[in-house]
Amino acid sequence: MWQGYFRLYAYWAADAGRFYDQSLTDRSPFSAPQARSLIGTENSSFPGTFYLRYWQDSWKKVIFGDRPLPSWVKTTRKPSNYLKRILSAGFNGVYLDDVDAYQQFNSEGDNSRPSAALEMLLFIRELSAWAKSKKPRFLIVPQNGENLFNDALENLDTNGNEQLEPSDRLIGLSRGTLFLDLNNNEKRDRDEPAIASLDQNRDRSISRFEIAEAYFKSIDGLGSEDFFFKGNAEENNPWIDSLAANDRRLEDFKFTGENYLNYAKRGLPIFNVEYLSENNQIGIEQYRQVVSAQFQFTNPALTASPSNPIFTSNDLRQLPLVPLRAPSRGLDQPPALNLFN
Template sequence: MSRSEIEQVRSRGTVVLAYFEIGSIENFRPEYPPVREQAPDLIFNRWDDWPEENFVAYWDERWWDLVVRPRVDQAQKAGFDGVYMDTPLAYEEIDLQLAPGATRGTLARRMVELIVRISEYAKAQEPGFLVVPQNSPELRQVPGYVDAIDGIGMEELFVLATDELCTQDWCEENLDHTRVLRDLGKFVLAVDYADDPAMVALAQRRQREEGFFGYVGPVELNTVRPQSGHRGG
């Protein structure tokens, strides 16, 4: 988006966040060719759910230099209100054989260190710049995470893609962690994937009851559906 397009959206009172990935890279992103050419060892195992995407060594300084810092700079130059950072979950999905000596615990700490670094870097230039990671709310348990973020984006808290109630144990765990973040003053952007009218209504009701900013739509997120309400409480 150009600065003029962003300003047009912001003029309606809308907060505009720049999306990018901090724990993975897709082969159609503009950063992929230079990463592949200059630092191919940063690219780890493929994400089975997304064949065009690989997890990366997100703690490596070259990842910061080639991808993360330029993305933050670009977002601020373009006039975005903040960044929406996908794939913190990389810490759970990286093949440990590709990261010698690492454990899930050390990878979680490294992810939080990256989020903290992004927050400190961005806010040093724009104090009100928003830092919003997506999913992995359990990272709140790692020191530094809560203070570094302004909100969190959460997918499939109530309805899984598509039209399936989220009843697994991890659904309740995610909701519990998200509630803690909400109660600490962090806003929650909740997205559930449903087409069935009854499931859409259920997800919207649950989002409102929890006081989350919510959207219920198709998994492709390629349409804008009317919502019955965005926040409760």
């Protein structure tokens, strides 16, 4: 089933010139004034591309579902929304880029939407359920945002008791239904989503386990970028095992690796993409080594740690990695290549 075609898209970002934008006279992705509330900050890495307030119902209509497009989208093309078009074209799945866009709005960004992580999780869950209702073996593979299921809880767990319940500041209960009390007025307003479907135990609280299971059951794998080669360069960043023992990137590597183990426990494949140029034979060989069954870390920060859990060589071998090498980050470049084909 993994053979075939996937559509790559970042559903939480927008740029000018798409079917939902009828104006080519400005840089805004939405010429209609009533759509401009969707626009967040501009992505500095891709000028002209803007992060979106993806939780708004009008944007969901643009992406998936059976409801009509918003009135501000002027198109006669059928099928109408993005996912219908993707399904109609015969794709086997979607590769959801830039899932960590939710960090633009939670405490790691402008803190304008503490519920951004949970709402990203709900978005993906709803998208997945709808797509699989149309094509049961349709695959949903988010890229990055591997800590989404933890952030969905921790950003809202103001009581610090590892679950979401009405005593948390933005969690409400109305007629026995848990909802996001975004307006913090103890009643469910029209724009506030229900989250009771996450409460599998029906005890009017949502545990970390329930949030994680809801997410993992909605996806079919995880895309991973820059796991073994970390840095700010477009390509050919340093290999993780060659970094100085006090380099902060090593802590990021261990934290990410420990998160990946949660996916491994559920049997979800991890499609690891590293940006290595064709002439970087040393880097390519390092990559071959690091994903081999015989690899052992030599960096002291990865073999001994007095205070933090260690992501060990053995842990690495537990990951169901599909190693891919991409020659460039450019969106117009050839797709990532399987190193072992």
